[in-house]
Amino acid sequence: MNITNNEHSLTISDVRELTAGTANETKNKVRLQFPPELKHIDFNCSALDFLDSSGLGALISLQKLASERGGRFRLLSPKPTIIQVLEMTRLHRVFEIVA
Amino acid sequence: MSFSLTAASTPSGLPCAEEGRLWLWSGHPTLAAIRTAGQEARAFLGTAGLPEEDLGAWELLLAEAGNNVALHGGEDDPDQVLDIEIFIFKNRVTARLTDRTEGFTWPDEVSLPDDDAESGRGLFIMEALTSSRSYQRHPCLNILTLERAFEGLPPAAAPAPAVAAATVPDPAQEEILDAMTEELSACYESLSAIFRFTAEARQCVSLTDFANRLLQHLVTVTGADCGMLRVVSGEDLTTIAANGCESPEACRLGQSPVPFENIAVATRQDHWIEADPARPSGQPQAGLIHPFFNEDELMGVLSIGRHHSSTPLDAGQVNIIHTFAEFFTQQVLSRRHAESAIKASIAHRELELAAEIQRSLLPYRLPVIPGLTLAGHCESALTVGGDFYDVIPWNNLGFFFVVGDVMGKGVGASMMAAVTRSVFRSLNQLHQTPARAMERAGRLLYDDLDRLEMFVTAAIGVVDLHLGVVRIANAGHCPVLVSLPDGTVVSAEPTMAPLGLDRNPACQEFSVPFLPGARLLAYSDGLIDPRDGRSPFPAPEDAAAWMAAHAPGHGSADDLKAALLQQIGCIPSEGPSTAQADDQTFLIITRESLPD
Numbered sequence: 232m233n234i235t236n237n238e239h240s241l242t243i244s245d246v247r248e249l250t251a252g253t254a255n256e257t258k259n260k261v262r263l264q265f266p267p268e269l270k271h272i273d274f275n276c277s278a279l280d281f282l283d284s285s286g287l288g289a290l291i292s293l294q295k296l297a298s299e300r301g302g303r304f305r306l307l308s309p310k311p312t313i314i315q316v317l318e319m320t321r322l323h324r325v326f327e328i329v330a
Numbered sequence: 331m332s333f334s335l336t337a338a339s340t341p342s343g344l345p346c347a348e349e350g351r352l353w354l355w356s357g358h359p360t361l362a363a364i365r366t367a368g369q370e371a372r373a374f375l376g377t378a379g380l381p382e383e384d385l386g387a388w389e390l391l392l393a394e395a396g397n398n399v400a401l402h403g404g405e406d407d408p409d410q411v412l413d414i415e416i417f418i419f420k421n422r423v424t425a426r427l428t429d430r431t432e433g434f435t436w437p438d439e440v441s442l443p444d445d446d447a448e449s450g451r452g453l454f455i456m457e458a459l460t461s462s463r464s465y466q467r468h469p470c471l472n473i474l475t476l477e478r479a480f481e482g483l484p485p486a487a488a489p490a491p492a493v494a495a496a497t498v499p500d501p502a503q504e505e506i507l508d509a510m511t512e513e514l515s516a517c518y519e520s521l522s523a524i525f526r527f528t529a530e531a532r533q534c535v536s537l538t539d540f541a542n543r544l545l546q547h548l549v550t551v552t553g554a555d556c557g558m559l560r561v562v563s564g565e566d567l568t569t570i571a572a573n574g575c576e577s578p579e580a581c582r583l584g585q586s587p588v589p590f591e592n593i594a595v596a597t598r599q600d601h602w603i604e605a606d607p608a609r610p611s612g613q614p615q616a617g618l619i620h621p622f623f624n625e626d627e628l629m630g631v632l633s634i635g636r637h638h639s640s641t642p643l644d645a646g647q648v649n650i651i652h653t654f655a656e657f658f659t660q661q662v663l664s665r666r667h668a669e670s671a672i673k674a675s676i677a678h679r680e681l682e683l684a685a686e687i688q689r690s691l692l693p694y695r696l697p698v699i700p701g702l703t704l705a706g707h708c709e710s711a712l713t714v715g716g717d718f719y720d721v722i723p724w725n726n727l728g729f730f731f732v733v734g735d736v737m738g739k740g741v742g743a744s745m746m747a748a749v750t751r752s753v754f755r756s757l758n759q760l761h762q763t764p765a766r767a768m769e770r771a772g773r774l775l776y777d778d779l780d781r782l783e784m785f786v787t788a789a790i791g792v793v794d795l796h797l798g799v800v801r802i803a804n805a806g807h808c809p810v811l812v813s814l815p816d817g818t819v820v821s822a823e824p825t826m827a828p829l830g831l832d833r834n835p836a837c838q839e840f841s842v843p844f845l846p847g848a849r850l851l852a853y854s855d856g857l858i859d860p861r862d863g864r865s866p867f868p869a870p871e872d873a874a875a876w877m878a879a880h881a882p883g884h885g886s887a888d889d890l891k892a893a894l895l896q897q898i899g900c901i902p903s904e905g906p907s908t909a910q911a912d913d914q915t916f917l918i919i920t921r922e923s924l925p926d
Contacts, residue, residue: 251397252361283393284455288448295446312386314645319458323645324602324618325445330649 232257234264240271240302243293245278249286258289262296270302276309282316294326305329351378351418359404359412359429364396371416371425378418384480387459388416388423394452395427395474403431422461422479433472436465537665541571541658545632548654549573552647554634556614558588561630561662567591575635583628591631594619598628600648605640615640618648622655629659681741688715688744691751697723701795701846701922705887707895708915715913716743717854718751722761728793730754730761733852733917735787735807737828742784750775750786750829764790764803765839768826772805772835779830786829789822789852793844793919800844800919803837805829808855809870810840813881815847815923819874847923849881849890856914857898866898887918894918 233245243261246253265272272293294304305327309317317323353374355367372389380388396412404410413428440457443450456463461479466472541559549557556574560567567586569577578587586592594601603617614635621631632655634643643651688710696704706719716736724730732754736743753771760767768790779785789810791802802810806828809821825838844850851873858867867873876897884890898914 248365250361250365250393251401252365281389281393283390283397284449284451285397287451291446291448315386316390316455318645319455320451321442321642322445323648324600324642327652328645328649330646 232260234261236264236266236269239269240273241265241269242273242275244275246274246276247278248281249279249289250281250283251285254285254289258292261293265296270297270300272297272302272304273307274305275307276313277307279309279313282313284320287316287320287322290326291322303327353414353416355414356411358408359396359400359410361397361400361405364400364412365393367396367414368392371414374416375418375423380418380423381480384423384478387478388425391456391459391476391478392425392427394456395425395476398434398452398474399427399429399431399472402434404429407431421481422477424475424477427474427476429472430470431472433467435467537662538570540661542573544654544658545571545573548632548651549634552634552643552650553639554617554636554643555638556617556635558633559630559658560586560588560591560633562628567595567631570630574637586631588619588631588633589613590619591633594621594631595628598623602642603635604642612637616642618643618651620651620655622652622659624659624663629662630655632658684741684744685710687748688718691718691720691748693719693721696721697729699723699726699729699795702728702793703887703920703922705891705918706916707891708913710744710913716747717856717913717915718747719852719915719917720751720754721917722755722758724761724792724794727796730758730764730790730792731852731917731919732788732790733807733810733854733915734789735854735856735913735915737785742782746779746782746784746786749778750788754788754790761792762794762801763839764792764801765825765837768803768805768829768837769835772826772829772832772837775829776833780833785831787824787855788829791822791850791852793850798843798845799841800848800850802840802842804840805835805837806831808853808858809874811851811874811877812842812844813849813851813877814843815845817878817882819878819881821870821874844921846921847882848921849877849884849887850919851877851881851890851894851916853916854913857916885920885923887920890918890920891916 232243235242235244241261241264243257246257249257261272274290274293290304290306297304306317307329309328309330314323314328317326317328353371355370357363357367368389371392372385375388376385392414396414399410399412404412410429410431415426415428417424436453440453442454456476459478460476462477464475541561545557545559549555554574557572558569558575558577559571561570562568562583563580565583566580567583568580581587584592584595586595590601590603598621600621601619603614603619605615609615614637616639617633617635619631619633622629632651634651692708693706696706704721706721708717708719710717718732718734720732722730732751734747734750736746736750750771753774754767757767757770760770768788771788775786785806787806787808789802789804789807791800791810793800800812802822803826804810804822804824805826806824809823812820812822814820820840820842822840822842825840826832826835829835853873858865858870858873867876876894880893881890884893894916
């Protein structure tokens with residue numbers, strides 16, 4: 232997982248899986264590396280191949296994290312299989328998805 | 331540990347079929363081990379030729395089912411073992427997970443939790459991805475059986491020629507390609523439409539026409555049959571475009587007659603229209619209400635709906651709606667910016683013209699009269715101001731002068747200054763008697779100034795070289811200072827109220843000797859009471875004292891002007907200082923001393 236601060240938002244990328252086994256670690260790392268001066272979070276899904284219900288919970292947690300600071304949370308470039316999971320759980324209407 | 335078997339060696343108790351293959355896994359249910367098991371199961375199913383969609387579904391199903399075991403005590407207890415059995419039938423796949431944890435209760439109805447819940451979706455996913463399922467909870471054993479139907483395995487065929495194999499589509503890859511094509515198509519549709527609409531926007535199409543075309547296109551590409559675009563206008567939401575539905579009247583923000591629009595505005599989030607049997611007929615069965623913003627400012631609400639179907643919009647369609655709303659927002663902002671720029675440009679040009687006119691009203695070149703030198707200065711605090719001065723030759727024996735100040739600054743004051751200057755110029759028959767000229771000007775200007783609730787202070791005078799005097803009339807203006815050759819300074823104070831305050835004013839006239847060596851200074855109040863900074867002459871007496879100190883030592887009007895500019899902190903080449911709050915104007919007249 233790669234976390235970069237581009238001055239306007241925190242971008243998370245190179246995440247291949249977001250599962251029950253990785254969700255907590257991902258959330259904790261982002262929380263620790265989310266500088267107080269930032270409020271937006273972009274989750275680059277271009278490398279994400281697998282997402283389970285715990286991973287969805289992690290995404291919601293990150294969205295709350297940004298929302299607490301009045302920021303936005305976006306999912307960038309999710310693959311069709313990831314979009315299918317979001318649509319199945321109706322979370323595609325909750326997250327801002329940038330194709 | 332996992333291994334696969336043929337149907338002949340299927341363990342007892344597992345549903346069996348004549349044709350099929352079995353895959354088994356057994357191990358301690360940690361999250362990491364379950365993830366690995368899921369990947370291995372996927373690989374097994376892949377070798378059997380299941381479609382890509384089913385491979386993904388089973389990978390996710392096993393993750394959800396196995397994680398439940400791990401999280402309900404399986405991972406923490408080292409003695410726990412999870413057994414996973416997968417059997418492929420002709421048209422379905424069955425998986426059985428056996429564990430010995432405490433287990434959990436499978437609810438009668440599984441539904442999604444609240445949108446902001448961080449857990450509770452696993453059972454829903456398992457229900458959504460399976461055609462049937464059962465969970466048996468026993469005192470020392472729990473068995474979860476999941477079954478998912480599929481269209482069937484491709485028939486086993488003899489190896490095809492290499493060329494033919496290359497042209498036969500792989501169903502799994504086809505599905506991926508279909509999904510990618512659909513997504514790309516949506517992106518392409520958005521992009522091409524945006525290019526087209528951008529070109530239209532440049533052709534001065536009205537915002538309403540533009541919005542209607544945009545909405546019509548959006549309704550089509552999202553498979554909807556109605557749409558509405560409403561924008562914020564003051565405190566109201568006003569319909570700017572409607573397609574396939576009736577346009578409501580303007581309404582207060584948050585009190586919309588459009589169903590759910592006020593919820594979307596209040597929550598600042600998309601509101602989904604979902605199938606609801608209780609909804610009156612004639613209303614959309616599915617759709618989305620999308621409030622859009624520029625930073626925190628609500629710009630409008632874009633609603634898209636389907637009457638003919640309750641199928642929700644998919645992620646690609648939602649993305650198109652968001653993209654179009656953002657594009658429309660940028661168009662609105664762009665037009666606002668253009669309008670502001672035009673207005674600012676017109677206002678700036680008007681100010682430039684006003685300043686040009688005002689400069690043209692000042693004497694282009696001061697008259698040259700033997701024995702006299704003159705110097706003037708007029709600097710406005712803004713681009714244009716209300717101060718002015720004028721010098722008019724009089725009978726080759728001297729000249730008539732005016733220094734005036736219209737109440738206020740800016741274009742209005744400058745226009746009134748031009749009018750006042752013209753009035754004094756027109757009174758040339760009275761220039762010899764400044765008091766009469768001032769009274770006449772007062773009467774002529776009264777109606778206009780009274781209507782505009784303005785007034786003008788002015789000091790006028792005539793220098794008469796023949797008699798060696800200067801006659802001065804002062805209407806509410808700063809004292810006119812005359813420094814006599816012996817160093818005495820005479821102050822010609824106001825003897826009349828400012829012009830515009832009295833319909834029939836009466837004025838008294840000063841007559842002061844103006845012999846060789848005399849100097850005259852007429853100035854505006856900008857020199858004594860600037861409103862936000864240091865005053866070079868806090869009181870009129872200070873100006874008189876300065877005149878007494880400096881006038882004798884400076885021979886020409888230009889010399890005295892340079893000294894005065896230094897005193898007031900103004901460098902002519904640099905224009906007014908940033909702290910200058912009021913217009914600053916003065917006129918200096920000196921009568922040359924006789925040669926020794």
